[in-house]
Every structure is written in structure tokens, then in C-alpha cells.
Amino acid sequence: MIVLGLTGSIGMGKSTVAAMFADHGVPVNDADAIVHTLYQGTAAALIEAHFPGSTANGVVDRKALSKTLAEHPSAFKILEGIVHPLVREAEQRFLADHRALNTPLVLLDIPLLFEAGGADRVDAVVVVTCDEAIQKERVLKRPGMTEEKLALILSRQMPDADKRAKADYIIDTSGDLDSSRRQVADVIRQVASQKGS
Known part of the structure; x- marks a missing residue:
């Protein structure tokens, strides 16, 4: 089984590209979706214990948690210490299930890979990358997003140029959706041909 990791900075189109891989029948393990589920269950009590007032009715209040993290950036490490091991456990279950099924190719969607x-x-x-101006335009359209919030998020992410330098494959979403789809299909073809060689 080949395991592809998918990553990209905020606003690059990573979720859209992940959906395109899924359209090709590639099983996708979405770290953000796992975190969303954890915030509604397993992780909520642990997060509340370290960040009092960050949950309501047993569910993490993302706004309250974001406010705390903005005020205390060093607390990101504590949050990651709670969440990352739980995400890894879910990822391991996903991989084990697909190895048992002899799935040829799976995708791990990991924002901070x-x-x-x-x-x-x-x-x-x-x-996944795109033109910087397009990235900024996409992100600032999100509800509640500000230039300050974007700067904070980007400060925690490896620069796009560094990610591209480390990539095995690059998908540029600056163009239209059809362009992105063609690039996804190309990556799948290349991976399949390398496996066959």
C-alpha cells in the first residue's frame, strides 16, 4: 500500500484537492475532520482541564479556545500535546483497516505535515500551493478571518516555498478546478507507474 501525505498552507485549496483524490476512489484520512470529531467528544474534557472555559456542553468552543491561544501562543504546544496523539491513533486505525483490505493507495490529509x-x-x-494573492483573497473571505488572524496562522506554518522544496509532487490550484483535477490525475498515474516499476 502506498501512503501519500497531502499538505499545504491555509487557503491553498488542500481540502478541494483531497476531495478530488476521493473522487478517484483514493481513501482519504482527514486530520481536520478527526480533530472536529475529537473536539465534540474524547478531547473536550482534556482540553477543558488545561484551558478552563474553552468548552460548552462537553464540546470545544473554538472561538473561546482561539482567543486563549491568541493571548498565549505558547499554549499551542499544550494543545498539540493533547490532540496530536489522538489524531495519530485514528490515523493508525485508518491505515491498518486499509492494509487489511489491500487498498493500493491511500491519502493522509495532514495540514501541518x-x-x-x-x-x-x-x-x-x-x-498544494497557489499564488500568494489568491491564497490571501481566499482566506480573508472566511467568516471571522482577519489579516491579524491570518498572520498568526501563517507564523505557525512552514513557508510555502520551503514546503514546495520538500515535496515529491506539487499541485498548483491557482488555475481553475479542471486544471487541479488534471494535476491530481497526473499524480495518481505517476504513483501507480512507480509502484508498477
């Missing part, structure tokens, strides 16, 4: 040392857990890395 390089930053969290995830490159050693995959066979190849796909980096």
Missing part, C-alpha cells in the same frame, strides 16, 4: 514531523510516516508528499 512537515511542521509536526509527519513526512516520515508517508511514502511521498503532495504539496
